[in-house]
Amino acid sequence: MTPLQQVITVAVVVAGTVLTRFLPYVLFPEGRAVPPFMTYLGKVLAPAVFGLLVVYCLRHVSVLRGTHGIPELISIGVVVALYAWKRGMILPMLGGTLCYMLLVQFIF
């Protein structure tokens, strides 16, 4: 690609991304009543999306090949245990990440 083509490519990618971010607000502008169905979706989508995001982060983990997802499973266990113990955000994240790094660098 020439530099100009690269600039155009970046611009259309920005346009596509912006479209996905703004569309709901354009379709349901302030001042007009949001349909009850959308209000309902607004409440129940987020918890489902958090589940989707966790699965998304783990999408390249294979149960059948490589380390069989064991380091990921153990580290998520550490995150859950630390969260159940202290409820904060930082400690479970640091503990889980440290555990994962140690596992993939030294054991698996």
Next chain:
Amino acid sequence: MKEKHGYAAAFRAVFKYTLPVMAGYIFLGTTYGILMRTSGYPVWLPVVTALIIYTGSMEFLMVGILASAFNPAAAFATAVMVGARHLFYGISLLGTYQNMGAKKFYLIYTTSDETFSIVYTTPIPDGIDKGKAYLIISLLDQIYWVGGALIGTLFGGLITFDTTGLDFVMTAMFVVILLSQWVKDGTALKTMVQDHISELVGILGSMLCLIVFGPDHFIIPAMVVIFAALTLLRPVLDPAYPKGEKKAQRSAPVQEEKR
């Protein structure tokens, strides 16, 4: 009193909630900067794309797209597909981002996975201006990301310790966010399934689609499955669901007046 509604008070109230994003973004942003530089792109490119695209997953794809043949239509389609999950964020924040005035454009523009999750789950204390608090969260997150890209593009070659596995920080963050949502929706063992239908739909639906469609093409099917499942489950999950809505609309004008 005026001070309490200002940006300084909002910053003090929300800064700590952005720390997990700081850890994840600076690391991933740095990785992105290094990858762009080692792929032969100019110094400014990772920083500018980090700033204006501001979607990590799409930016990592840009490394390959910019190296291949010029095809703006395909690039646009990829951006829309990769960004499709933002539609869900917008729907979830329609109410939260109401009456934000001039801030609204920036808040919507910078709704990344992480910023959405923090904004959605962070309780803003009484007396703190919500708009300012959300603006600070969004701005800090973007600074972390762009700052990471800047560090990577400038100093990437200097990193000497083994960072293998550090990217797990993002997984850990979303696990914690899922856990806090889970706890918020109830902790009783007896009603575990009923209380967490949304979460279970998200986890199981996504896993199913991941198995069927593979890691590169499962997001859109997963969104469709989640949308369909939650739509079908509305009579169970929505306390405001008008029972026998259609019947009422057709035959009872009395019901109609309630709206």
